[in-house]
Amino acid sequence: MPSFPLKVTRLAFAQLEKLSPTMAGRIAFELFCRTPSRRPKGTKAKQVFLNGRNRLRQASTVRLALTRGMAAAHHLPADLRAGEKKRILVVHGWGSRAEYLTDLALGIRQTGAEVVVLDLPGHGASSGRRLDLKIAAEAIIAAERHFGRFDGVVGHSFGGAAVMMAAGRVFPDLRQFQPGRIALIGSPSSMGEVFQGFAAMVGLGHGSIGAMRGRAMELVGARVEDLDGVGVARRIDRPLLVVHAEDDKEVNVGHAQRYIGVSPHVRHLWANGHGHRRIVSAPEVIQAVASFLTEADGLSRSDVRAVS
Numbered sequence: 001m002p003s004f005p006l007k008v009t010r011l012a013f014a015q016l017e018k019l020s021p022t023m024a025g026r027i028a029f030e031l032f033c034r035t036p037s038r039r040p041k042g043t044k045a046k047q048v049f050l051n052g053r054n055r056l057r058q059a060s061t062v063r064l065a066l067t068r069g070m071a072a073a074h075h076l077p078a079d080l081r082a083g084e085k086k087r088i089l090v091v092h093g094w095g096s097r098a099e100y101l102t103d104l105a106l107g108i109r110q111t112g113a114e115v116v117v118l119d120l121p122g123h124g125a126s127s128g129r130r131l132d133l134k135i136a137a138e139a140i141i142a143a144e145r146h147f148g149r150f151d152g153v154v155g156h157s158f159g160g161a162a163v164m165m166a167a168g169r170v171f172p173d174l175r176q177f178q179p180g181r182i183a184l185i186g187s188p189s190s191m192g193e194v195f196q197g198f199a200a201m202v203g204l205g206h207g208s209i210g211a212m213r214g215r216a217m218e219l220v221g222a223r224v225e226d227l228d229g230v231g232v233a234r235r236i237d238r239p240l241l242v243v244h245a246e247d248d249k250e251v252n253v254g255h256a257q258r259y260i261g262v263s264p265h266v267r268h269l270w271a272n273g274h275g276h277r278r279i280v281s282a283p284e285v286i287q288a289v290a291s292f293l294t295e296a297d298g299l300s301r302s303d304v305r306a307v308s
Helices: 004-019 021-033 043-058 098-109 133-147 158-167 191-202 206-220 229-236 283-294
Strands: 060-065 070-076 087-091 114-119 152-156 181-185 240-244 266-270
Touching (some): 004 021, 004 206, 021 206, 043 098, 060 133, 070 098, 070 133, 098 114, 098 152, 098 283, 114 133, 133 158, 133 206, 152 158, 152 283, 158 181, 191 206
Parallel strands (some): 087 114, 087 152, 152 181, 240 266
Antiparallel strands (some): 070 114
């Protein structure tokens, strides 16, 4: 059953569409890009946040200048006793922040890697209250410019989609992000589907949806249809690990299934039972991702397995 705020939002858009579908679409896109509160919700989330904040005390924070505002990057240096050191970037999802990915970040660091955990704009210690894929891609590229090329990157949810857009240079006025390996956890592969889902949720009509898509192209410089991770995977053809739970209720498993057969360099890990958020803290997932990103060969091409 829709919440009261959602009912009010739908009613407002229904009335606005009668006056101007164009205006309704433009406002819908701004609502789509509006980032949520940074405060953890609920007792469990608060505890996870506090634990993550304590762990990040060992990191140094760098503020990366963007076209508008800045993005905070938390740098965990490599173990000095390690031999060959890998540099890995970790990118969170929508409504998350670096503190929630410390299990994953420290798990990767245990391999001896240098790890950078990025706060996307509108999240964590970064500035702003607005985020779209182009802004996120710019922050990822800014991290590469500052720290140097990353041997691997892992993105959760929206963060994974942003990684793919940056790696595929979907936005022509941004340079290409060039990590050695990419791991996606619970990430959408088709932003067109995400757009359609949001439009249905707020009750937009056909004309307003068209205006929303037009506004997106105007601001980010790419068609919604081009914001597709599968197309990027075909073009860049580099090692890609897709991790997803079939019980993910926020990003349906179809987004991960779309990558099947795209390239011999793409492999899947089905982390069933971990949902959308717990998946980034599951020890089996952390181990598999860390191994894939930091080992010379990582998972073999034929390794398509399940984690339960």
